[in-house]
Amino acid sequence: xxxxxxxxxxxxxxxxxxxxxxxxxxxxxxxxxxxxxxxxxxxxxxxxxxxxxxxxxxxxxxxxxxxxxxxxxxxxxxxxxxxxxxxxxxxxxxxxxxxxxxxxxxxxxxxxxxxxxxxxxxxxxxxxxxxxxxxxxxxxxxxxxxxxxxxxxxxxxxxxxxxxxxxxxxxxx
Amino acid sequence: xxxxxxxxxxxxxxxxxxxxxxxxxxxxxxxxxxxxxxxxxxxxxxxxxxxxxxxxxxxxxxxxxxxxxxxxxxxxxxxxxxxxxxxxxxxxxxxxxxxxxxxxxxxxxxxxxxxxxxxxxxxxxxxxxxxxxxxxxxxxxxxxxxxxxxxxxxxxxxxxxxxxxxxxxxxxxxxxxxxxxxxxxxxxxxxxxxxxxxxxxxxxxxxxxxxxxxxxxxxxxxxxxxxxxxxxxxxxxxxxxxxxxxxxxxxxxxxxxxxxxxxxxxxxxxxxxxxxxxxxxxxxxxxxxxxxxxxxxxxxxxxxxxxxxxxxxxxxxxxxx
Numbered sequence: 001x002x003x004x005x006x007x008x009x010x011x012x013x014x015x016x017x018x019x020x021x022x023x024x025x026x027x028x029x030x031x032x033x034x035x036x037x038x039x040x041x042x043x044x045x046x047x048x049x050x051x052x053x054x055x056x057x058x059x060x061x062x063x064x065x066x067x068x069x070x071x072x073x074x075x076x077x078x079x080x081x082x083x084x085x086x087x088x089x090x091x092x093x094x095x096x097x098x099x100x101x102x103x104x105x106x107x108x109x110x111x112x113x114x115x116x117x118x119x120x121x122x123x124x125x126x127x128x129x130x131x132x133x134x135x136x137x138x139x140x141x142x143x144x145x146x147x148x149x150x151x152x153x154x155x156x157x158x159x160x161x162x163x164x165x166x167x168x169x170x171x172x173x
Numbered sequence: 174x175x176x177x178x179x180x181x182x183x184x185x186x187x188x189x190x191x192x193x194x195x196x197x198x199x200x201x202x203x204x205x206x207x208x209x210x211x212x213x214x215x216x217x218x219x220x221x222x223x224x225x226x227x228x229x230x231x232x233x234x235x236x237x238x239x240x241x242x243x244x245x246x247x248x249x250x251x252x253x254x255x256x257x258x259x260x261x262x263x264x265x266x267x268x269x270x271x272x273x274x275x276x277x278x279x280x281x282x283x284x285x286x287x288x289x290x291x292x293x294x295x296x297x298x299x300x301x302x303x304x305x306x307x308x309x310x311x312x313x314x315x316x317x318x319x320x321x322x323x324x325x326x327x328x329x330x331x332x333x334x335x336x337x338x339x340x341x342x343x344x345x346x347x348x349x350x351x352x353x354x355x356x357x358x359x360x361x362x363x364x365x366x367x368x369x370x371x372x373x374x375x376x377x378x379x380x381x382x383x384x385x386x387x388x389x390x391x392x393x394x395x396x397x398x399x400x401x402x403x404x405x406x407x408x409x410x411x412x413x414x415x416x417x418x419x420x421x422x423x424x425x426x427x428x429x430x431x432x433x434x435x436x437x438x439x440x441x442x443x444x445x446x447x448x449x450x451x452x453x454x455x456x457x458x459x460x461x462x463x464x465x466x467x468x469x470x471x472x473x474x475x476x477x478x479x480x481x482x483x484x485x486x487x488x489x490x491x492x493x494x
Contacts, residue, residue, distance in 0.1 A: 021300060025297060050182040058189040068214050068218065071305040073201050074196050075192075075197040076197055078192070127197070130351050133370065
């Protein structure tokens with residue numbers, strides 16, 4: 001886990017965050033909205049080792065906490081994404097390398113996007129937040145997961161290329 | 174070696190989780206650092222959102238347009254012929270015409286209520302990851318907007334200003350599950366509370382146990398102390414169904430919002446309320462139904478009629494429309 005790679009991942013995530021807030025959030029997706037940012041973050045977490053996944057998860061969560069429209073306490077997404085980073089890395093070690101199984105990666109990322117929203121809501125409920133009725137929460141979480149499943153085959157190959165560029169020759173081996 | 178790596182990552186996990194909890198605690202205790210970081214992000218994003226709003230405006234309603242395509246397909250052939258003549262006119266700034274209509278409508282409502290308003294364009298929407306229903310507008314504190322001001326459209330209430338920077342503001346939409354507004358039934362003056370449900374429908378809880386709600390009743394805002402966050406008299410919604418459950422102490426009703434929050438382009442922020450409460454002066458009046466009476470005109474038959482009596486059914490050319 002090189003500091004330079006963490007910094008480049010953080011800069012890349014911030015760029016995606018700006019795209020999400022300025023453009024993707026404007027589109028009225030049917031069923032529920034789509035978060036490009038969460039999909040990209042899940043994709044990055046799925047490709048990293050345990051320490052890097054936890055660190056990138058935390059940084060990604062802090063960036064998401066910066067969203068001006070969010071009503072949750074600052075740090076809630078950081079907590080959720082740190083946990084997600086650990087869950088991803090731990091499961092990835094048991095599943096194995098995703099590079100030979102792209103379909104598994106797409107499913108893993110979509111499931112991760114849905115689970116991260118549900119963990120965020122659960123933590124919010126513990127902190128006394130009101131996020132609407134159960135049906136709406138379920139629709140939003142599953143709708144986002146569905147859109148992530150549809151768009152991930154386009155996004156993940158690009159993400160994989162970005163990661164290859166950010167790796168040193170030693171890390172590639 | 175691997176064990177050492179695992180221990181290191183677990184230690185990192187614990188440190189980061191504790192840091193996250195520390196940040197949450199700071200935020201819940203109202204430390205301004207976390208609030209100002211979001212304000213700074215909003216100031217940074219507002220110019221980008223403004224540019225993206227112009228670029229993405231045609232495709233932001235892409236999916237809803239596709240969804241409605243099937244419904245309009247049958248009518249498409251009939252419309253195509255007439256459409257070709259009008260295309261030249263429509264192609265010129267169709268988007269701007271829609272925005273102008275919304276602006277005129279919003280200013281009309283503000284004018285009737287006697288409110289001093291600032292018109293603003295919607296430049297962003299809350300992301301799905303925030304689980305809040307918000308919009309970002311391109312007017313801020315430099316235009317006189319402050320926190321907790323009422324936001325309206327041409328049809329009625331939109332929401333309330335949640336946070337402000339110098340050139341933008343975030344508006345909490347009335348559809349947000351955390352949104353609560355005191356309302357009054359225009360017909361009976363009974364007061365209640367309207368709760369956001371996350372979509373276009375709302376729940377109204379009547380405060381008066383003896384009060385009555387009827388389907389079709391229009392609700393207007395009750396108003397807040399010093400007109401913050403809500404000015405009185407703004408149309409809010411219309412009752413679509415009433416819950417007559419005897420178990421509940423007060424009556425509940427399902428309400429549909431008067432403003433379509435999904436395609437907002439222009440809104441108005443009330444920066445100075447009216448000197449007097451408009452009461453029910455802003456309640457939308459139903460358009461009277463036009464009833465057409467058809468009176469068959471007596472028909473005089475030529476001598477060829479066998480009975481010499483007029484036909485009971487008039488010919489189409491004789492029906493007065």
